[in-house]
Amino acid sequence: xxxxxxxxxxxxxxxxxxxxxxxxxxxxxxxxxxxxxxxxxxxxxxxxxxxxxxxxxxxxxxxxxxxxxxxxxxxxxxxxxxxxxxxxxxxxxxxxxxxxxxxxxxxxxxxxxxxxxxxxxxxxxxxxxxxxxxxxxxxxxxxxxxxxxxxxxxxxxxxxxxxxxxxxxxxxxxxxxxxxxxxxxxxxxxxxxxxxxxxxxxxxxxxxxxxxxxxxxxxxxxxxxxxxxxxxxxxxxxxxxxxxxxxxxxxxxxxxxxxxxxxxxxxxxxxxxxxxxxxxxxxxxxxxxxxxxxxxxxxxxxxxxxxxxxxxxxxxxxxxxxxxxxxxxxxxxxxxxxxxxxxxxxxxxxxxxxxxxxxxxxxxxxxxxxxxxxxxxxxxxxxxxxxxxxxxxxxxxxxxxxxx
Ligand SMILES: Cc1ncc(COP(=O)(O)O)c(C=O)c1O
Numbered sequence: 001x002x003x004x005x006x007x008x009x010x011x012x013x014x015x016x017x018x019x020x021x022x023x024x025x026x027x028x029x030x031x032x033x034x035x036x037x038x039x040x041x042x043x044x045x046x047x048x049x050x051x052x053x054x055x056x057x058x059x060x061x062x063x064x065x066x067x068x069x070x071x072x073x074x075x076x077x078x079x080x081x082x083x084x085x086x087x088x089x090x091x092x093x094x095x096x097x098x099x100x101x102x103x104x105x106x107x108x109x110x111x112x113x114x115x116x117x118x119x120x121x122x123x124x125x126x127x128x129x130x131x132x133x134x135x136x137x138x139x140x141x142x143x144x145x146x147x148x149x150x151x152x153x154x155x156x157x158x159x160x161x162x163x164x165x166x167x168x169x170x171x172x173x174x175x176x177x178x179x180x181x182x183x184x185x186x187x188x189x190x191x192x193x194x195x196x197x198x199x200x201x202x203x204x205x206x207x208x209x210x211x212x213x214x215x216x217x218x219x220x221x222x223x224x225x226x227x228x229x230x231x232x233x234x235x236x237x238x239x240x241x242x243x244x245x246x247x248x249x250x251x252x253x254x255x256x257x258x259x260x261x262x263x264x265x266x267x268x269x270x271x272x273x274x275x276x277x278x279x280x281x282x283x284x285x286x287x288x289x290x291x292x293x294x295x296x297x298x299x300x301x302x303x304x305x306x307x308x309x310x311x312x313x314x315x316x317x318x319x320x321x322x323x324x325x326x327x328x329x330x331x332x333x334x335x336x337x338x339x340x341x342x343x344x345x346x347x348x349x350x351x352x353x354x355x356x357x358x359x360x361x362x363x364x365x366x367x368x369x370x371x372x373x374x375x376x377x378x379x380x381x382x383x384x385x386x387x388x389x390x391x392x393x394x395x396x397x398x399x400x401x402x403x404x
């Protein structure tokens with residue numbers, strides 16, 4: 001993803017907060033933020049509010065102790081928001097570290113002239129470890145096999161963080177293997193910079209699994225504290241950062257919350273995050289049709305009465321999930337309309353009844369008036385997948401709304 005277009009403008013109208021939007025949903029017509037005027041030639045676009053990114057980081061920061069650092073997790077093109085502008089906003093808002101999943105994502109940031117500390121969270125091959133050194137990236141030791149690679153290349157490896165598997169059974173070293181490995185790494189002069197684990201159930205506050213994971217992490221924690229006292233300990237993701245101070249340690253790794261969404265609906269009552277992305281498209285055709293007219297593939301939708309079908313230039317190739325067809329809603333002229341029939345690759349259709357809708361009208365697919373969580377529910381998935389799924393052909397338009 002390139003740097004996109006950066007626009008500075010004032011917020012267009014309402015001062016609605018996320019909670020207000022929940023209430024607003026029950027009203028018939030709502031007033032979302034107007035999209036920026038600079039998008040008049042676009043068929044679909046994702047507006048990304050960098051001020052919201054900054055405010056969300058500050059909102060999380062307020063929950064942390066002064067000494068606790070914040071890693072902005074910017075893998076997958078910053079959850080679809082566009083990585084370089086998001087990193088700049090996050091760093092300016094006091095994120096100390098950046099987290100990426102792959103070597104390529106880290107290198108892309110260095111090429112984008114981002115000089116902040118970057119941790120690659122995923123595992124690497126021997127060749128990739130050498131590239132990480134060349135680009136000044138910190139790496140995670142994600143398996144015993146990778147530990148052996150690092151030991152073989154000791155002297156030419158970047159700073160390492162030990163990733164510990166305490167219950168995800170995805171990546172990491174077993175906690176009981178950490179003390180011996182630490183001895184071998186330090187004996188060979190490998191710079192050990194951190195030690196971390198990933199929580200599996202922190203999105204459900206007080207889940208017993210979180211406590212169990214912290215207990216399993218303890219041998220690793222004690223070993224590293226004894227051998228490398230300056231190493232950074234980090235455990236919490238967004239959910240942990242928002243709700244579980246005992247998981248904060250020296251740093252929290254924050255992804256979803258920075259993008260303004262809550263890891264679970266119960267957390268929405270915390271109330272100070274603002275969704276940074278709004279996905280918009282345009283009505284490209286309206287058709288007045290009679291009752292019984294079939295709409296979209298499979299003719300699965302039939303109009304009940306005379307009505308207007310509006311075609312919107314956004315489909316599953318743009319990241320709007322096909323599964324949201326029939327259930328989902330889009331916002332046109334401040335009013336929600338139900339998707340009629342199946343979502344196509346490049347288009348979806350909505351039944352707007354007798355409401356006045358014209359070709360050229362802007363439709364909001366998600367953002368402030370319709371949340372990514374709602375779209376996720378329609379598509380039987382989670383908001384993470386909706387954000388990451390926004391297609392490459394959808395330009396990201398950067399704005400800086402500066403809402404108080
Ligand atoms: C290791 C690790 N830490 C932190 C995060 C950020 O998680 P969240 O977006 O829930 O804050 C992720 C994301 O999946 C991750 O894999």
